[in-house]
Amino acid sequence: MERQNSYRGLLKIPGLFRLILAASLSRLAGCMFALTLVLFVLAQFSSPALAGWLTFGAIVPGLIVSPAAGVLLDRVGPTIAIRINMIASAVFIAAISFAGWAGWSNPPILFILVILFSLTDPLGAAGTRTLLPRLVPHHALGRANALDTAVYAIVNVIGPAMAGVVAAWLGPEAAMSMIAAVYAGAAICLSNVQRLPGLASTQTCFLRQTIEGIQMVARQPTLRGLAPTYSLYQITWGALNVVVPVFVADHYATASSSATGLLWAAMGIAGGAGAIFAGHMRVIGRERYVMAAGMVVTALAAWPVAAEFGFGGLAIGLMLASVMSGPIDVALLTLRQRCTDPQQLGRVMSISMSLNRAGSAVGSAIAGMVITESLTATFVLAGIASVGAAIATVSIPPDTAPAG
Structure with missing residues (x-):
């Protein structure tokens, strides 16, 4: 072809x-x-x-x-x-x-x-x-x-x-x-x-194959590293899902729903544009660095940009974080696919994506507790999670994913 x-x-x-x-x-x-x-x-x-x-x-x-x-x-x-x-x-x-x-x-x-x-x-x-x-x-x-x-x-x-x-x-x-x-x-x-x-073989016990999938994620160095890494990154978005509507309501009580809706719509479009841009990048072989760079930018976008410069800063920070989500997600998918045995790819994808969704839920839960004390602290939490994710990403051994 x-x-x-x-x-x-x-x-x-x-x-x-x-x-x-x-x-x-x-x-x-x-x-x-x-x-x-x-x-x-x-x-x-x-x-x-x-x-x-x-x-x-x-x-x-x-x-x-x-x-x-x-x-x-x-x-x-x-x-x-x-x-x-x-x-x-x-x-x-x-x-x-x-x-x-x-x-x-x-x-x-x-x-x-x-x-x-x-x-x-x-x-x-x-x-x-x-x-x-x-x-x-x-x-x-x-x-x-x-x-x-x-x-x-x-x-x-x-x-x-x-x-x-x-x-x-x-x-x-x-x-x-x-x-x-x-x-x-x-x-x-x-x-x-x-x-x-x-x-996958249909002759092997279903339960055994289920356990093998869990073991694959736990033992393969790249997959094991990506599980907490991307879940940490998703904590950022779980926290933002909670803090952004509250921030907007505090500053624009009479039009908070409309303003929040417009922000999320713009974020979705920005995320799509970021993904399309990522398609023109040479991601294969450089996935960890693309992810880490995007996570660092996301951390700065959450704090101080979104937190400290009013509604304009919030909008700019969220757009920046959304644009970065495209390359991060593309690099993550590509790396997972490259480092996984095709016979186990379904299990790896299913388990990994579930772990990632749990990260978002944890972020929202923690933000719900922190936000009662301080909006700024919640944005800082979101930023720290992405910094931690970036550090974890560059710590993943670089030679565990075959070039394919």
Whole structure:
């Protein structure tokens, strides 16, 4: 296959455009669901506490079963695994919508449905990034990861906005039905993507392969180093998720929601632009340095830029951190893919991505405690986490990832 030197050329790779489109629709539906579930529960039960617990139920079970989900991904192949996630998500969310329309929704039924939804989520989240290195030639992998990351950043902006508009206009039940349809559309788009077989043996015990995946992350020096490194970096974003709305509310109480929404939208666009830029960089072989440099800039963006120079400083700091997130994420994905045995890539991706999400949750929890004492201290916390992540990144042994 001839070298692809542009994003347009990249999309000529058989199956790649369909995969990116399917992944974009699936992620759009997932972003919409996160907000719509809260709106649905508030409309049905007027209970913020129940909404919080159901959101917990839609996330945490998937994190717990991620090692087993990774084994399934490696055994059946990424194409089938992603399709299972999309079809299952469409079915369970359609069931939530139907229960709402029919007046059958109650907390036990909703908990069962959101937990079932959560259990297949690692298949879709890790599946796309397991399939990419098998569809794309090695020299184009960095650019493919950049395109995937950029689309993800933009979808994170569009999804909640669409969910809010549809729920306000047609009601949360109709929004749930729309989300189910988007998942179904994603599964249809994936139907023309080459069905790649699983690389892991089906003769080996499922439990043994699950343990092997955990051991792979724990023992392989690069993967072991990346787990705490990127989780530390995600603490920064977990803290910012809490402190930014509070900072804006303290300074612009009458328009805090609008200002916060505009900030997050601009951040999503900046993150997408950063990822596209990263696709033009020579990332392969220099991933650790790209990540460390981006994390140092992120730390400075959190403090002092965002914390000490008013709303203008906050906006500049957040844009800077968002732009840096693109190269950091692209370098992370590329390094993980390079240093992992293809037979175990699904397990490694599933486990690693779950650990990263835990980092964000920890950051938000710590920020929630610190922010009652000081806004500035919360920004400092966010900066320290990124500095720690940068130090951990350059400490990863440089010769543990094969050039591929």
